[in-house]
Amino acid sequence: MLILWLIALVAASPIQQVLNIGKAFNIVDQDDDFHPDIVNKTTLDSWISDQYNVSWINLLKNIGNSSYTQDENLYPGVIVASPSKIMPDYYYQWTRDSALTIRSLIHYLQDNSHDSPFYEEFQLLVEYYIWNNYHLQRLTTKSGDFVTGKTLGEPKFLVNNLPFDLNWGRPQSDGPGLRITSILSFIKLNLDSVTGLNSTFIFNEVIKPDIYYVINNWTNDSFDLWEEINSLHFFTSMVQFKGLLDAWNFISDNNIEIDNVFANEMSTAIANMRKFIQIYYVNDKVNYVLESPKLFPKRSGLDAAVLLGSIHTHDMLDNQLDDLVPFNVDNTYILNHLLYLINDMRARYPINHNLKFTFGEKPHGVGIGRYPEDIYDGYGTTEGNPWFISTATASEMILKYIYKLVNDKQDLIITKSNLEFFKLILNLGDNDLLIVKYDSDDFKNLVNRLLEFSDSFLIIIKNHVDAHGGISEQFNKYHGFMQGARDLTWSYSSLLNAFRWREKIKKLIM
Numbered sequence: 221m222l223i224l225w226l227i228a229l230v231a232a233s234p235i236q237q238v239l240n241i242g243k244a245f246n247i248v249d250q251d252d253d254f255h256p257d258i259v260n261k262t263t264l265d266s267w268i269s270d271q272y273n274v275s276w277i278n279l280l281k282n283i284g285n286s287s288y289t290q291d292e293n294l295y296p297g298v299i300v301a302s303p304s305k306i307m308p309d310y311y312y313q314w315t316r317d318s319a320l321t322i323r324s325l326i327h328y329l330q331d332n333s334h335d336s337p338f339y340e341e342f343q344l345l346v347e348y349y350i351w352n353n354y355h356l357q358r359l360t361t362k363s364g365d366f367v368t369g370k371t372l373g374e375p376k377f378l379v380n381n382l383p384f385d386l387n388w389g390r391p392q393s394d395g396p397g398l399r400i401t402s403i404l405s406f407i408k409l410n411l412d413s414v415t416g417l418n419s420t421f422i423f424n425e426v427i428k429p430d431i432y433y434v435i436n437n438w439t440n441d442s443f444d445l446w447e448e449i450n451s452l453h454f455f456t457s458m459v460q461f462k463g464l465l466d467a468w469n470f471i472s473d474n475n476i477e478i479d480n481v482f483a484n485e486m487s488t489a490i491a492n493m494r495k496f497i498q499i500y501y502v503n504d505k506v507n508y509v510l511e512s513p514k515l516f517p518k519r520s521g522l523d524a525a526v527l528l529g530s531i532h533t534h535d536m537l538d539n540q541l542d543d544l545v546p547f548n549v550d551n552t553y554i555l556n557h558l559l560y561l562i563n564d565m566r567a568r569y570p571i572n573h574n575l576k577f578t579f580g581e582k583p584h585g586v587g588i589g590r591y592p593e594d595i596y597d598g599y600g601t602t603e604g605n606p607w608f609i610s611t612a613t614a615s616e617m618i619l620k621y622i623y624k625l626v627n628d629k630q631d632l633i634i635t636k637s638n639l640e641f642f643k644l645i646l647n648l649g650d651n652d653l654l655i656v657k658y659d660s661d662d663f664k665n666l667v668n669r670l671l672e673f674s675d676s677f678l679i680i681i682k683n684h685v686d687a688h689g690g691i692s693e694q695f696n697k698y699h700g701f702m703q704g705a706r707d708l709t710w711s712y713s714s715l716l717n718a719f720r721w722r723e724k725i726k727k728l729i730m
């Protein structure tokens with residue numbers, strides 16, 4: 221099976237017969253009401269109910285061998301970043317975008333029963349994704365080869381699984397950590413493989429090389445998730461740390477035998493990284509986490525990457541594990557980060573100018589961009605704009621914060637350090653210090669307020685997606701129309717993640 225797979229990939233011959241094993245593919249019915257032509261934007265709920273399906277369909281269009289794939293030539297499990305081939309050309313597979321996108325499919329498997337409409341298909345696609353990464357990891361690229369492990373820092377590949385040979389921001393060291401966490405969360409579901417995968421194989425052949433990469437590279441500069449700056453980055457460090465921690469947990473939960481040297485290297489790296497992250501990404505001049513401290517103060521350090529770094533390393537499934545990772549969504553430096561991004565971008569982007577909370581009204585989110593200094597407009601460099609990923613991430617972060625508040629069953633204490641954040645949603649004076657008792661009416665009101673706040677970011681997204689629910693990368697800061705790569709896979713994935721948390725919160729506080 222394995223050997224056939226590789227030959228098929230290398231020879232670029234039809235892969236179909238190789239994969240024609242196991243259960244039949246579950247083609248989802250593509251009739252009209254499943255695929256609404258126009259999303260109903262009358263209310264947030266009416267839009268979400270349409271946009272949820274449209275988002276899945278448009279995301280699946282970008283995955284090889286999905287029931288909606290747009291490109292029959294894609295190998296199974298290849299995740300294309302966007303169908304846009306010119307202006308801009310995003311017709312590639314990125315390690316990061318793919319690892320994050322596949323997570324949305326894995327969430328679906330975590331949340332739904334086996335007879336749910338997408339279940340069989342998603343399981344198969346995740347398995348294809350793992351096989352495909354097994355192949356990509358072994359390519360010799362401009363980053364290096366598999367024997368040294370350097371190729372694992374390669375950020376992107378052609379959609380036909382050949383290396384991308386032009387100059388680019390290399391290496392990008394977030395990929396291996398992201399991939400470890402995504403794949404392990406799938407293995408934990410303990411499903412019977414339909415493509416001949418088993419956890420020993422995945423651990424030794426796919427996860428372990430990524431572990432070595434993280435151990436050997438976490439102190440070294442690499443390009444950030446926006447592919448612009450060679451430095452040390454909060455997002456990169458966080459997902460690297462989370463990857464190692466998940467792997468360590470997996471090893472001990474499953475009594476996997478590893479040699480002492482490897483065990484030592486891993487545990488030392490985990491301990492050192494944790495200390496490093498807690499110290500390196502804060503600075504006594506500001507009270508928020510810095511994305512790339514070496515650039516401070518020339519750059520503010522404010523960046524939606526920080527929010528992404530927090531939400532993607534805290535899945536809220538396992539409190540003990542989440543507590544080991546610093547900077548959860550309720551951390552003051554993370555809440556402040558969101559606060560300052562909102563304040564900056566409210567002023568920076570004209571479409572946000574009128575979106576401010578005034579007493580007696582519902583709280584207002586704003587369109588969030590990547591970072592204040594951004595000048596990438598989706599085609600070239602002029603001025604930055606709000607992004608769908610960033611705006612959906614703000615919504616998801618607040619939802620996870622609600623989840624943590626309710627689940628921790630702790631009183632909420634508003635002090636000087638988080639007062640400014642709560643002024644975004646409450647009418648508070650400069651000297652107000654409050655203790656909101658867990659489960660009191662005030663607590664419930666506050667939770668509802670946060671939910672409205674989170675919804676306000678989704679309403680902004682609703683207002684800027686097109687009439688069919690299509691979502692590009694950005695929306696223009698003056699007139700609000702979409703621009704940049706169309707049908708960006710990551711945009712759909714991040715919106716689906718926010719919808720998922722909104723569902724969970726609604727159930728939790730009902």
Ligand SMILES: *[C@@H]1O[C@H](CO)[C@@H](O)[C@H](O)[C@H]1NC(C)=O
Binds near residue numbers: 254255256270338
């Ligand atoms: C969305 O898809 C599900 C099947 O997965 C279907 O039951 C539901 O009716 C669809 N909703 C809409 C609004 O099309």
Ligand SMILES: *[C@@H]1O[C@H](CO)[C@@H](O)[C@H](O)[C@H]1NC(C)=O
Binds near residue numbers: 260261266
């Ligand atoms: C759109 O949603 C609103 C609010 O739920 C509903 O009243 C209306 O009938 C919907 N329109 C269509 C065309 O489904």
Ligand SMILES: *[C@@H]1O[C@H](CO)[C@@H](O)[C@H](O)[C@H]1NC(C)=O
Binds near residue numbers: 235236245285292
């Ligand atoms: C996906 O692969 C299966 C198994 O080879 C094949 O039967 C099916 O036609 C493929 N589906 C698509 C949409 O390419």
Ligand SMILES: *[C@@H]1O[C@H](CO)[C@@H](O)[C@H](O)[C@H]1NC(C)=O
Binds near residue numbers: 368437
């Ligand atoms: C990154 O990790 C790889 C694989 O372990 C190793 O070969 C390489 O030397 C590391 N890079 C640096 C800069 O240490």
Ligand SMILES: *[C@@H]1O[C@H](CO)[C@@H](O)[C@H](O)[C@H]1NC(C)=O
Binds near residue numbers: 221222417421
């Ligand atoms: C696991 O999968 C690999 C690769 O397909 C195979 O060589 C190996 O025999 C399998 N091991 C078990 C225990 O099934």
Ligand SMILES: *[C@@H]1O[C@H](CO)[C@@H](O)[C@H](O)[C@H]1NC(C)=O
Binds near residue numbers: 439440441
């Ligand atoms: C990698 O990081 C280590 C420790 O910070 C440093 O000594 C080494 O020079 C770096 N290597 C490269 C290639 O940047």
